[in-house]
Amino acid sequence: GAGVSQSPSNKVTEKGKDVELRCDPISGHTALYWYRQSLGQGLEFLIYFQGNSAPDKSGLPSDRFSAERTGGSVSTLTIQRTQQEDSAVYLCASSPRSIGTGNTIYFGEGSWLTVV
Amino acid sequence: SQQGEEDPQALSIQEGENATMNCSYKTSINNLQWYRQNSGRGLVHLILIRSNEREKHSGRLRVTLDTSKKSSSLLITASRAADTASYFCATDREAQKLVFGQGTRLTINP
Numbered sequence: 001g002a003g004v005s006q007s008p009s010n011k012v013t014e015k016g017k018d019v020e021l022r023c024d025p026i027s028g029h030t031a032l033y034w035y036r037q038s039l040g041q042g043l044e045f046l047i048y049f050q051g052n053s054a055p056d057k058s059g060l061p062s063d064r065f066s067a068e069r070t071g072g073s074v075s076t077l078t079i080q081r082t083q084q085e086d087s088a089v090y091l092c093a094s095s096p097r098s099i100g101t102g103n104t105i106y107f108g109e110g111s112w113l114t115v116v
Numbered sequence: 117s118q119q120g121e122e123d124p125q126a127l128s129i130q131e132g133e134n135a136t137m138n139c140s141y142k143t144s145i146n147n148l149q150w151y152r153q154n155s156g157r158g159l160v161h162l163i164l165i166r167s168n169e170r171e172k173h174s175g176r177l178r179v180t181l182d183t184s185k186k187s188s189s190l191l192i193t194a195s196r197a198a199d200t201a202s203y204f205c206a207t208d209r210e211a212q213k214l215v216f217g218q219g220t221r222l223t224i225n226p
Contacts, residue, residue, distance in 0.1 A: 004158070033213060042204065043159075043216035056213065091158060104149060105214060107158035 002026075004108035006092050012114045013082055021077045021111045025094030032075050033093045033105060034067055043091065049075065082115045089113070121217050122205055128223040135192040137220040139205030140185075146208050148181055150190050153202045153219070162190075162203075195224045 005024040013019050025032050034046040045059040049069045060066070064082075069075040079086055089112050093105040122139050129135055139148070147166050151159040165172045165181045165188065172179045178191040192199055202221050206214040 035216070042218040043206075045213050045215060048213045059213075089157075093159075104161040104164060106161070109158045 004092055004094055004106055006090075006108035006111050008111055009109065010112045010114075012116060015084060015115055016081055018078065018080045019082055019113060021079075021090050021092075021113070023075045023077070023092030023094075023108060025073065025075070025092070026106055029094035029096050029106075030072070031095045031097060031103075031105070032069055033095075034075070034077050035091045035093065036061075036088045037091060037110075038088045046077070046090075079113075082113075084115045087113055087115045122203070122220045124220060125218065126221045126223070128225060129195060131195060131197055131224050131226050133195055135195050135199070135222055135224075137190045137203050137222070139188045139190070139217060141188075141205075141207050142186065144183075148179075148188050149206045149208075149214065150177075150179060150188075151204045151206060151216075153204065159204065192222075197224050197226050200224045 004026055007022045011019055030051045032049040035043040036046055037043050047060055047067045048056040064080045067075060067077045089110040091107055091110045093107045095103045095105040097103050122137055127135060145167055147164055149164045150162045152162055153159045163172060163174050163177055163179050165179050167183055170181060176193045181188045188205055200223050202219040204216050204219045206216045208214055
C-alpha cells in the first residue's frame, strides 16, 4: 500500500476487555515498530520486529501486552484485560531496514484507544 | 529515561518569525532525526543528521548537531501558520529502535 495502515482508527472498550490493534506496513519494509503515546506526551517504544529475527519486546509495559507479526507483514498488538491507563494512541511504523543504517521510519495514523 | 529531551516544551511565536527547538540526549548516537506530528496523529519525518555531520538544511529547516554537548537544534525560518504542530527529536541509541523525546508544541500565531 501507499503508507502504513492501522485499524481501527478509534476504539472504545470497557475495562477488562481484550483489544486487538492491527498494522499493515508499507510493502517490502522489513522492520515494524509499535509505539504508544499518551495525551500530550512523547512516544513510548513498545516492540520492534525485524525480518525473521526474534522481536525486541523490551518496551512492553506488562504481560497483558503482546504482539505478533505474521508472514513478515501484518502485525497485531493485543492488550488483554484492558485498564484505564492503557488509554492512548498506539502508533505503528515501518522502515525498509534497521534504523542503525540511517533509515527513517514511516508512521501510520495511529489507533486511539479509550478504556472506560 | 528519555533519551531525547526537547526544550522548550511549548513555543508560541508570530507568523514570519523564526522558531528554534532544542534536543538533548544522553548517550552516543549514530543518527538523530526530527519528526513532526499534527494533532496527535502519525509522525512525519523531517530531517536526519548523522553523527559525523554538524549542520543540515532542508527548505526552511536547519538542523545542527553538537555531539560534544549531546545536543541538536531545529530551526524553522519564516514560520507559517501551517507549521503549527509538535516536533520530536529521535535518536538511534540502541541501533534498532528510535527513542523519542517528549516533544515541543509549536504554535504559530497569524
